[in-house]
Amino acid sequence: MSTRSPIRVLIHGASGRMGRALLRLAAERDDLAVVAAISARGDALPEAGAVPVLPAARLSDAPAFDVAVDFSLPEALAPLLALCRARGAALVSGTTGFSAEQFSALDAAAAKIPVLWAPNFSVGVAVLAELVRQASAALPGWDADVVEAHHIHKKDAPSGTALQLGAAVEAGRGRAPHYASLRAGDIVGEHLVQFASAGERIELVHRASNRDIFAHGALHVARAITRRRPGRYRVADLLD
Numbered sequence: 001m002s003t004r005s006p007i008r009v010l011i012h013g014a015s016g017r018m019g020r021a022l023l024r025l026a027a028e029r030d031d032l033a034v035v036a037a038i039s040a041r042g043d044a045l046p047e048a049g050a051v052p053v054l055p056a057a058r059l060s061d062a063p064a065f066d067v068a069v070d071f072s073l074p075e076a077l078a079p080l081l082a083l084c085r086a087r088g089a090a091l092v093s094g095t096t097g098f099s100a101e102q103f104s105a106l107d108a109a110a111a112k113i114p115v116l117w118a119p120n121f122s123v124g125v126a127v128l129a130e131l132v133r134q135a136s137a138a139l140p141g142w143d144a145d146v147v148e149a150h151h152i153h154k155k156d157a158p159s160g161t162a163l164q165l166g167a168a169v170e171a172g173r174g175r176a177p178h179y180a181s182l183r184a185g186d187i188v189g190e191h192l193v194q195f196a197s198a199g200e201r202i203e204l205v206h207r208a209s210n211r212d213i214f215a216h217g218a219l220h221v222a223r224a225i226t227r228r229r230p231g232r233y234r235v236a237d238l239l240d
């Protein structure tokens with residue numbers, strides 16, 4: 001059993017699909033202590049238990065924390081980033097749909113605090129991206145398409161993961177793929193990368209059936225990043 005004090009975590013976007021999974025899974029760990037849960041409205045949350053839930057307007061009232069784990073909306077980034085910088089706390093964000101200016105703001109903050117942004121925290125997608133890069137390099141003349149499907153409430157398209165896989169296609173052969181997005185029902189997340197030529201086709205597919213895989217990954221890197229110096233990190237940098 002560890003004798004270290006638990007790492008103090010702020011969950012940002014706590015009432016969302018991801019936020020509630022993070023609260024539930026963090027409560028099962030003794031190496032992490034959630035000290036505050038932030039949502040836009042700050043409504044009471046059963047998953048928060050005794051953890052205080054604050055509305056976004058009272059973000060600056062949050063108690064001391066070591067790392068913020070953010071799955072919210074792009075417009076919520078600026079105040080959270082400012083708070084993390086002011087407190088010298090790390091930021092782990094899985095929020096998708098950031099603008100180029102917002103990614104620049106993450107880079108600027110990384111001069112002062114450890115920052116990790118990832119469009120996907122699953123190990124399977126990390127491996128898929130490498131397979132896609134290899135296939136793309138081996139099939140330079142083939143058509144490449146990234147097709148993604150998510151639940152009806154997802155706001156951004158293509159998904160952050162689709163763009164990550166598209167970047168892997170481009171890294172392999174120097175050209176971006178075409179994208180297609182489906183929004184339907186309660187699909188957690190499916191990504192197909194298809195390479196097609198006259199008479200043959202290769203399909204590489206990842207299907208997430210449970211968003212706990214993303215929450216587990218985010219909590220794992222949240223713990224690891226608190227021991228790091230300021231800078232930008234990737235999930236692969238923080239795997240054991």
Ligand SMILES: NC(=O)c1ccc[n+]([C@@H]2O[C@H](COP(=O)([O-])OP(=O)(O)OC[C@H]3O[C@@H](n4cnc5c(N)ncnc54)[C@H](OP(=O)(O)O)[C@@H]3O)[C@@H](O)[C@H]2O)c1
Binds near residue numbers: 015016071
């Ligand atoms: N990287 C990954 O592995 C991964 C996996 C899944 C999802 N995501 C991304 O994570 C994000 C959240 O997804 P989700 O499905 O959990 O969304 P969601 O269910 O719509 O939840 C959004 C959360 O953000 C909160 N919020 C909205 N505006 C806010 C503000 N100004 N300040 C603080 N909190 C605010 C909402 O609070 P209220 O309830 O009070 O409105 C809610 O708690 C999306 O960008 C999604 O694409 C990433």
